[in-house]
Amino acid sequence: MKKELSNKTYTLNAIIVFAVIIIIWFIATEQGLVKEIILPKPINVVKYIYEGFTQNNLIADVAISVQRILLGFLASVILGVPLGILAGNSKICDSFIRPICEFIRYIPVPTLVPLVMVWVGIGENAKIVVLFLGCVFQLLLMIADDASAISSDLINAGYTLGATRLQSLTKILLPAMLQRIMETLRMVIGWAWTYLTLAELFAANSGLGYRILKAQRFMQTDAIFGLILTIGLLGLVTDRLFMLFNKKVFHWVE
Amino acid sequence: MKKNSFDNIEFDENGILQAKVSTTKIEAIGVDKVYQGRRGSVTAMKNCNIQVLDNEFVSIVGPSGCGKSTLLRMLAGLDFPSSGQIIINDDPVIGPGRDRGMVFQTYTLFPWKTVEKNISFGLELNKIPTNVQKKIVDKYLNLIGLQEFRKSYPKELSGGMKQRVAIARSLANNPEVLLMDEPFGALDSQTKSSMQLMLRQIWQEEKPTIAFVTHDIEEAVFLSTKIYVMSARPGSIKEIVDVFLPYDRTLDLKDTKEFIDLRRYVSSLLDEQLLTDG
Numbered sequence: 210m211k212k213e214l215s216n217k218t219y220t221l222n223a224i225i226v227f228a229v230i231i232i233i234w235f236i237a238t239e240q241g242l243v244k245e246i247i248l249p250k251p252i253n254v255v256k257y258i259y260e261g262f263t264q265n266n267l268i269a270d271v272a273i274s275v276q277r278i279l280l281g282f283l284a285s286v287i288l289g290v291p292l293g294i295l296a297g298n299s300k301i302c303d304s305f306i307r308p309i310c311e312f313i314r315y316i317p318v319p320t321l322v323p324l325v326m327v328w329v330g331i332g333e334n335a336k337i338v339v340l341f342l343g344c345v346f347q348l349l350l351m352i353a354d355d356a357s358a359i360s361s362d363l364i365n366a367g368y369t370l371g372a373t374r375l376q377s378l379t380k381i382l383l384p385a386m387l388q389r390i391m392e393t394l395r396m397v398i399g400w401a402w403t404y405l406t407l408a409e410l411f412a413a414n415s416g417l418g419y420r421i422l423k424a425q426r427f428m429q430t431d432a433i434f435g436l437i438l439t440i441g442l443l444g445l446v447t448d449r450l451f452m453l454f455n456k457k458v459f460h461w462v463e
Numbered sequence: 464m465k466k467n468s469f470d471n472i473e474f475d476e477n478g479i480l481q482a483k484v485s486t487t488k489i490e491a492i493g494v495d496k497v498y499q500g501r502r503g504s505v506t507a508m509k510n511c512n513i514q515v516l517d518n519e520f521v522s523i524v525g526p527s528g529c530g531k532s533t534l535l536r537m538l539a540g541l542d543f544p545s546s547g548q549i550i551i552n553d554d555p556v557i558g559p560g561r562d563r564g565m566v567f568q569t570y571t572l573f574p575w576k577t578v579e580k581n582i583s584f585g586l587e588l589n590k591i592p593t594n595v596q597k598k599i600v601d602k603y604l605n606l607i608g609l610q611e612f613r614k615s616y617p618k619e620l621s622g623g624m625k626q627r628v629a630i631a632r633s634l635a636n637n638p639e640v641l642l643m644d645e646p647f648g649a650l651d652s653q654t655k656s657s658m659q660l661m662l663r664q665i666w667q668e669e670k671p672t673i674a675f676v677t678h679d680i681e682e683a684v685f686l687s688t689k690i691y692v693m694s695a696r697p698g699s700i701k702e703i704v705d706v707f708l709p710y711d712r713t714l715d716l717k718d719t720k721e722f723i724d725l726r727r728y729v730s731s732l733l734d735e736q737l738l739t740d741g
Contacts, residue, residue: 365541366571366629370585370636371561380588384575461575463618 249431257435281340297356343404494547522683525693564633585636
């Protein structure tokens with residue numbers, strides 16, 4: 210049996226875990242138990258992030274990374290959502306769309322990067338294409354599942370109330386799916402952050418991934434830590450924003 | 464080509480013989496349903512015939528798997544016979560439409576719409592003017608006794624309330640016939656009884672033509688004017704039982720001898736099935 214836990218205790222426990230990790234980190238580095246090149250001091254990491262944003266133009270790298278994410282993510286949404294809805298609703302469309310997507314999604318995206326470089330070059334588009342390839346097939350399949358998860362009785366109820374096929378799509382299926390779609394997008398944009406760093410580790414000269422790579426060349430562990438944390442925090446913020454939005458808009462969800 | 468029936472002959476209050484002419488609203492003629500499975504074809508329904516007249520409340524009962532729900536879905540145009548014909552109001556059924564409202568066993572309210580928006584959904588589709596919509600919604604909210612819930616979302620309603628709204632949503636659309644597929648099947652017995660009472664009252668006030676599928680014999684006897692008893696697979700109509708019980712029905716009726724006898728009779732028809740079909 211799973212015991213209920215109050216929100217307060219939950220948050221407190223989460224904070225304790227973070228605190229314990231930071232304290233151990235702090236002690237280990239202050240006492241000189243680990244070399245600074247392996248594990249930098251927490252204060253240096255904070256200093257790196259702070260100076261990054263105040264003096265070293267880190268914000269420009271954040272901006273270019275966010276821009277790449279948005280473009281790659283939007284492209285996969287524009288293609289993946291409609292095709293996913295089609296596949297989820299019609300067996301014929303499903304037979305054309307699903308098998309090829311199932312195949313491609315098992316190809317690790319890093320193996321596609323060299324191909325992308327051959328085809329698209331190493332410019333801005335290449336990064337967006339990598340992001341797009343990473344997201345679109347999974348997204349499509351998940352949206353298809355979202356569509357088929359809608360009860361057929363709900364759709365049928367609409368038909369018996371006089372809805373046409375088009376109306377059943379626009380007035381029943383889409384509104385009924387919208388919350389699931391947004392939850393799926395929330396998950397996929399999380400993966401977009403993963404593929405971003407991948408895209409920027411190859412042939413980039415800007416962005417957070419590129420900065421990490423550069424820091425590694427100069428063995429700046431504090432910078433690596435700072436950048437990882439920055440990416441983590443940005444991802445967390447995106448996720449929370451999505452969650453808040455969904456909670457607000459889809460208050461009717463049972 | 465209106466088909467008429469002169470079955471409803473009765474004396475009015477002055478003792479004069481009145482023959483009410485009823486039109487046939489629903490007709491299933493020689494309906495077969497065959498499913499193509501991996502191990503060959505399965506005949507689920509064989510030569511099924513029903514005829515529901517205007518304003519009748521007809522229940523369809525039968526053992527599970529006899530195809531009573533499938534029959535109802537065919538009437539709705541959500542499923543199709545392998546052979547035979549379904550005719551509603553003299554027109555063959557070619558698909559679902561607003562003339563045949565349906566209430567399902569599962570909850571099918573649109574969860575993103577308030578109660579009143581759910582009820583007016585069909586009216587909106589049909590571009591009924593807003594002020595007329597409001598009047599109709601008010602009327603049906605009154606009928607189901609949920610006026611104070613008009614702005615509520617389905618998640619705030621109990622199962623019984625959801626089904627009441629579903630009934631109102633169908634009726635508001637003014638369908639020719641109301642098809643109900645075990646609408647109270649998921650409710651607890653007390654809620655179920657009060658829903659039956661409410662539905663019977665609605666039927667007496669509004670006189671919709673209702674085809675009601677249930678596996679609950681007591682429910683069928685209490686609600687209907689006529690009961691179609693189906694045989695086990697392949698399903699067909701085994702017997703038609705006329706329900707001669709008082710017009711005004713209260714829950715006390717369920718304890719009367721006439722009611723119990725009728726209920727036993729319908730049960731015995733179904734039990735025979737189990738014996739003969741093993």
